[in-house]
Amino acid sequence: xxxxxxxxxxxxxxxxxxxxxxxxxxxxxxxxxxxxxxxxxxxxxxxxxxxxxxxxxxxxxxxxxxxxxxxxxxxxxxxxxxxxxxxxxxxxxxxxxxxxxxxxxxxxxxxxxxxxxxxxxxxxxxxxxxxxxxxxxxxxxxxxxxxxxxxxxxxxxxxxxxxxxxxxxxxxxxxxxxxxxxxxxxxxxxxxxxxxxxxxxxxxxxxxxxx
DNA sequence: AAGCTTATCAACCGCTTATCT
DNA sequence: GAGATAAGCGGTTGATAAGCT
Numbered sequence: 001x002x003x004x005x006x007x008x009x010x011x012x013x014x015x016x017x018x019x020x021x022x023x024x025x026x027x028x029x030x031x032x033x034x035x036x037x038x039x040x041x042x043x044x045x046x047x048x049x050x051x052x053x054x055x056x057x058x059x060x061x062x063x064x065x066x067x068x069x070x071x072x073x074x075x076x077x078x079x080x081x082x083x084x085x086x087x088x089x090x091x092x093x094x095x096x097x098x099x100x101x102x103x104x105x106x107x108x109x110x111x112x113x114x115x116x117x118x119x120x121x122x123x124x125x126x127x128x129x130x131x132x133x134x135x136x137x138x139x140x141x142x143x144x145x146x147x148x149x150x151x152x153x154x155x156x157x158x159x160x161x162x163x164x165x166x167x168x169x170x171x172x173x174x175x176x177x178x179x180x181x182x183x184x185x186x187x188x189x190x191x192x193x194x195x196x197x198x199x200x201x202x203x204x205x206x207x208x209x210x211x
Numbered sequence: 212a213a214g215c216t217t218a219t220c221a222a223c224c225g226c227t228t229a230t231c232t
Numbered sequence: 233g234a235g236a237t238a239a240g241c242g243g244t245t246g247a248t249a250a251g252c253t
Contacts, residue, residue, distance in 0.1 A: 016221070016247080038238060054239075055222065090241060105242070106220050 013047040017056055021046060025053055026061050059102045066098025070107055078104055079112055 017025075028044035034057065037050035046053060059065075070078075074096055081092045089101035089108075096104065 014223075036238080050238080051224090051240095052222075058240095059221070087242065101241075102221080110219055 012049050014052070017048075017060075021048070022056070022061055025056060029057060029061075055102075059100045062100075064098055065100065070099075070111075074099070075112060078108060079116060082108065082112075082116075 024044055024046055028040065028046075032043070034040055034054070037054045040046075040050055041048045041053050044053075048056075077095055078092060081095060085091055087105075089105045093099055093101040093104050
Protein backbone atom coordinates (compact mmCIF):
# COMPACT_ATOMS: atom_id res chain seq x y z
CA UNK A 1 0.00 0.00 0.00
CA UNK A 2 1.30 3.43 -0.87
CA UNK A 3 0.57 6.24 1.48
CA UNK A 4 0.41 9.78 0.25
CA UNK A 5 2.15 12.11 2.69
CA UNK A 6 -0.35 14.33 4.44
CA UNK A 7 1.47 17.48 3.41
CA UNK A 8 1.82 16.42 -0.19
CA UNK A 9 -1.15 18.54 -1.20
CA UNK A 10 0.01 21.63 -3.03
CA UNK A 11 -0.71 24.94 -1.45
CA UNK A 12 -0.24 23.80 2.13
CA UNK A 13 2.05 26.03 4.12
CA UNK A 14 5.16 24.75 5.85
CA UNK A 15 7.69 26.27 8.21
CA UNK A 16 7.33 28.50 11.24
CA UNK A 17 3.86 29.38 12.45
CA UNK A 18 2.72 32.98 12.54
CA UNK A 19 0.92 34.54 15.50
CA UNK A 20 -2.19 34.77 13.37
CA UNK A 21 -2.14 31.06 12.59
CA UNK A 22 -1.63 30.28 16.25
CA UNK A 23 -4.62 32.39 17.13
CA UNK A 24 -6.81 30.68 14.57
CA UNK A 25 -5.76 27.24 15.75
CA UNK A 26 -6.19 27.99 19.45
CA UNK A 27 -9.58 29.61 19.06
CA UNK A 28 -10.80 26.79 16.84
CA UNK A 29 -9.69 24.08 19.28
CA UNK A 30 -11.15 25.99 22.21
CA UNK A 31 -14.50 26.13 20.46
CA UNK A 32 -14.68 22.78 18.72
CA UNK A 33 -11.92 20.60 20.16
CA UNK A 34 -9.62 18.44 18.08
CA UNK A 35 -11.41 15.20 17.43
CA UNK A 36 -10.21 15.04 13.83
CA UNK A 37 -6.82 16.56 13.09
CA UNK A 38 -7.07 15.75 9.42
CA UNK A 39 -10.21 17.81 8.96
CA UNK A 40 -9.29 20.52 11.43
CA UNK A 41 -7.14 22.82 9.27
CA UNK A 42 -9.73 22.92 6.53
CA UNK A 43 -12.55 23.64 8.97
CA UNK A 44 -10.49 26.23 10.81
CA UNK A 45 -9.37 27.88 7.59
CA UNK A 46 -5.68 27.11 8.00
CA UNK A 47 -3.38 26.29 5.09
CA UNK A 48 -1.60 23.63 7.11
CA UNK A 49 -1.78 19.86 7.25
CA UNK A 50 -3.41 18.21 10.24
CA UNK A 51 -0.13 16.79 11.38
CA UNK A 52 1.42 20.22 11.53
CA UNK A 53 -1.58 21.58 13.47
CA UNK A 54 -1.42 18.71 15.93
CA UNK A 55 2.29 19.23 16.52
CA UNK A 56 1.91 22.95 16.97
CA UNK A 57 -0.89 22.46 19.49
CA UNK A 58 0.81 19.69 21.45
CA UNK A 59 4.27 21.23 21.53
CA UNK A 60 3.51 24.90 21.82
CA UNK A 61 -0.08 26.09 22.14
CA UNK A 62 -1.61 23.73 24.69
CA UNK A 63 -2.65 25.71 27.77
CA UNK A 64 -0.99 23.35 30.22
CA UNK A 65 2.47 23.61 28.65
CA UNK A 66 5.13 24.50 31.16
CA UNK A 67 7.76 26.70 29.56
CA UNK A 68 11.15 27.74 30.83
CA UNK A 69 14.12 25.95 32.30
CA UNK A 70 13.98 22.40 33.54
CA UNK A 71 14.32 22.01 37.29
CA UNK A 72 16.91 19.71 38.84
CA UNK A 73 14.14 17.28 39.73
CA UNK A 74 12.95 17.22 36.15
CA UNK A 75 16.48 16.64 34.90
CA UNK A 76 16.99 13.80 37.34
CA UNK A 77 13.69 12.24 36.31
CA UNK A 78 14.61 12.37 32.64
CA UNK A 79 18.03 10.86 33.26
CA UNK A 80 16.65 8.08 35.43
CA UNK A 81 13.83 7.23 33.06
CA UNK A 82 16.11 7.36 30.06
CA UNK A 83 18.46 4.89 31.73
CA UNK A 84 15.58 2.50 32.18
CA UNK A 85 13.40 2.87 29.10
CA UNK A 86 15.67 4.59 26.60
CA UNK A 87 14.42 7.03 23.97
CA UNK A 88 10.74 6.64 24.77
CA UNK A 89 10.19 10.36 25.02
CA UNK A 90 6.41 10.26 25.17
CA UNK A 91 6.56 7.80 28.06
CA UNK A 92 9.06 10.02 29.85
CA UNK A 93 6.86 13.03 29.16
CA UNK A 94 3.97 11.42 31.07
CA UNK A 95 6.10 11.78 34.18
CA UNK A 96 6.84 15.44 33.56
CA UNK A 97 3.53 17.28 33.51
CA UNK A 98 3.57 20.31 31.26
CA UNK A 99 6.58 19.09 29.32
CA UNK A 100 6.25 17.69 25.81
CA UNK A 101 8.06 14.73 24.36
CA UNK A 102 9.65 17.04 21.81
CA UNK A 103 10.89 19.41 24.49
CA UNK A 104 12.30 16.56 26.56
CA UNK A 105 13.95 15.05 23.51
CA UNK A 106 15.55 18.38 22.60
CA UNK A 107 16.67 18.98 26.16
CA UNK A 108 18.18 15.52 26.32
CA UNK A 109 20.17 16.00 23.14
CA UNK A 110 21.35 19.51 23.96
CA UNK A 111 22.01 19.26 27.71
CA UNK A 112 21.61 15.93 29.41
CA UNK A 113 23.19 13.55 26.91
CA UNK A 114 26.56 15.26 27.19
CA UNK A 115 26.37 15.24 30.94
CA UNK A 116 25.44 11.56 31.09
CA UNK A 117 28.00 10.62 28.46
CA UNK A 118 30.64 12.47 30.43
CA UNK A 119 29.78 10.55 33.57
CA UNK A 120 29.76 7.28 31.69
CA UNK A 121 33.25 7.82 30.24
CA UNK A 122 34.71 5.54 32.91
CA UNK A 123 36.10 1.98 32.74
CA UNK A 124 32.71 0.67 33.91
CA UNK A 125 30.91 2.43 31.08
CA UNK A 126 28.59 0.17 29.12
CA UNK A 127 28.21 0.22 25.35
CA UNK A 128 24.95 1.22 23.71
CA UNK A 129 24.28 -2.43 22.97
CA UNK A 130 24.74 -3.21 26.64
CA UNK A 131 22.46 -0.33 27.41
CA UNK A 132 19.71 -1.88 25.30
CA UNK A 133 20.06 -5.17 27.13
CA UNK A 134 20.12 -3.41 30.44
CA UNK A 135 17.06 -1.43 29.54
CA UNK A 136 15.05 -4.53 28.84
CA UNK A 137 16.25 -6.24 32.00
CA UNK A 138 15.52 -3.17 34.02
CA UNK A 139 11.97 -2.99 32.75
CA UNK A 140 11.33 -6.54 33.86
CA UNK A 141 13.04 -6.04 37.18
CA UNK A 142 11.08 -2.89 37.86
CA UNK A 143 7.81 -4.59 37.01
CA UNK A 144 8.59 -7.55 39.24
CA UNK A 145 9.59 -5.33 42.14
CA UNK A 146 6.61 -3.09 41.74
CA UNK A 147 4.20 -6.01 41.41
CA UNK A 148 5.29 -7.38 44.76
CA UNK A 149 4.70 -4.07 46.51
CA UNK A 150 1.36 -2.56 47.42
CA UNK A 151 -0.07 0.36 45.43
CA UNK A 152 -1.77 3.34 47.00
CA UNK A 153 -5.48 3.45 46.20
CA UNK A 154 -5.31 6.81 44.49
CA UNK A 155 -2.51 5.68 42.27
CA UNK A 156 -2.36 7.86 39.17
CA UNK A 157 -1.85 5.76 36.07
CA UNK A 158 -0.45 7.42 32.99
CA UNK A 159 -3.80 6.82 31.40
CA UNK A 160 -5.51 8.87 34.08
CA UNK A 161 -2.97 11.57 33.53
CA UNK A 162 -3.62 11.45 29.82
CA UNK A 163 -7.32 11.90 30.42
CA UNK A 164 -6.60 14.75 32.75
CA UNK A 165 -4.39 16.58 30.32
CA UNK A 166 -6.97 16.21 27.61
CA UNK A 167 -9.64 17.79 29.76
CA UNK A 168 -10.61 21.31 28.80
CA UNK A 169 -10.78 22.28 32.45
CA UNK A 170 -7.47 22.88 34.19
CA UNK A 171 -8.67 21.34 37.44
CA UNK A 172 -8.10 17.69 36.60
CA UNK A 173 -4.69 18.60 35.25
CA UNK A 174 -3.71 20.19 38.54
CA UNK A 175 -4.98 17.12 40.39
CA UNK A 176 -2.95 14.83 38.19
CA UNK A 177 0.14 16.99 38.60
CA UNK A 178 -0.18 16.89 42.37
CA UNK A 179 -0.64 13.16 42.27
CA UNK A 180 2.41 12.63 40.09
CA UNK A 181 4.60 14.71 42.33
CA UNK A 182 3.54 12.71 45.32
CA UNK A 183 4.97 9.32 44.51
CA UNK A 184 8.21 7.72 43.45
CA UNK A 185 8.75 6.91 39.79
CA UNK A 186 9.75 3.26 40.06
CA UNK A 187 6.65 2.33 42.05
CA UNK A 188 4.26 3.27 39.29
CA UNK A 189 3.40 -0.30 38.43
CA UNK A 190 0.87 0.39 35.73
CA UNK A 191 3.12 2.94 34.08
CA UNK A 192 5.96 0.46 33.76
CA UNK A 193 3.69 -2.43 33.00
CA UNK A 194 2.07 -0.52 30.17
CA UNK A 195 5.42 0.52 28.80
CA UNK A 196 6.60 -3.06 28.90
CA UNK A 197 3.45 -4.44 27.34
CA UNK A 198 3.10 -1.74 24.73
CA UNK A 199 6.70 -1.63 23.61
CA UNK A 200 9.20 -3.93 25.18
CA UNK A 201 7.08 -7.02 25.31
CA UNK A 202 5.81 -6.71 21.78
CA UNK A 203 9.40 -6.43 20.59
CA UNK A 204 10.29 -9.43 22.66
CA UNK A 205 7.56 -11.38 20.92
CA UNK A 206 9.20 -10.45 17.64
CA UNK A 207 12.55 -11.59 18.92
CA UNK A 208 13.96 -8.12 19.14
CA UNK A 209 14.31 -7.82 22.88
CA UNK A 210 17.59 -9.14 24.17
CA UNK A 211 16.76 -10.21 27.71
C1' DA B 212 32.20 45.18 13.13
C1' DA B 213 32.39 41.01 10.43
C1' DG B 214 32.72 36.30 9.82
C1' DC B 215 32.64 31.79 11.69
C1' DT B 216 31.21 28.18 14.89
C1' DT B 217 28.24 26.21 18.19
C1' DA B 218 23.93 25.62 20.68
C1' DT B 219 19.12 25.58 20.81
C1' DC B 220 14.56 24.38 19.61
C1' DA B 221 10.48 24.46 16.43
C1' DA B 222 9.01 21.89 12.81
C1' DC B 223 9.16 18.27 9.39
C1' DC B 224 9.55 13.44 7.76
C1' DG B 225 8.77 8.80 7.67
C1' DC B 226 7.60 4.85 10.11
C1' DT B 227 4.55 2.31 13.36
C1' DT B 228 0.36 1.57 15.71
C1' DA B 229 -4.55 1.98 16.37
C1' DT B 230 -9.00 2.20 14.63
C1' DC B 231 -12.55 1.87 11.36
C1' DT B 232 -15.02 -0.32 7.45
C1' DG C 233 -9.00 -10.92 8.24
C1' DA C 234 -7.56 -7.34 4.97
C1' DG C 235 -7.15 -2.86 3.55
C1' DA C 236 -7.55 2.10 4.29
C1' DT C 237 -7.06 5.97 7.06
C1' DA C 238 -5.82 8.74 11.08
C1' DA C 239 -3.01 9.52 14.99
C1' DG C 240 1.18 9.08 17.49
C1' DC C 241 6.07 8.65 17.96
C1' DG C 242 11.04 9.26 17.46
C1' DG C 243 14.78 10.80 14.45
C1' DT C 244 16.41 14.49 11.92
C1' DT C 245 16.75 19.01 9.85
C1' DG C 246 17.01 23.91 9.40
C1' DA C 247 16.66 28.58 11.08
C1' DT C 248 18.56 31.63 14.13
C1' DA C 249 20.47 33.33 18.40
C1' DA C 250 24.62 33.46 21.08
C1' DG C 251 29.39 33.21 21.66
C1' DC C 252 33.99 33.40 19.99
C1' DT C 253 37.98 34.92 17.12
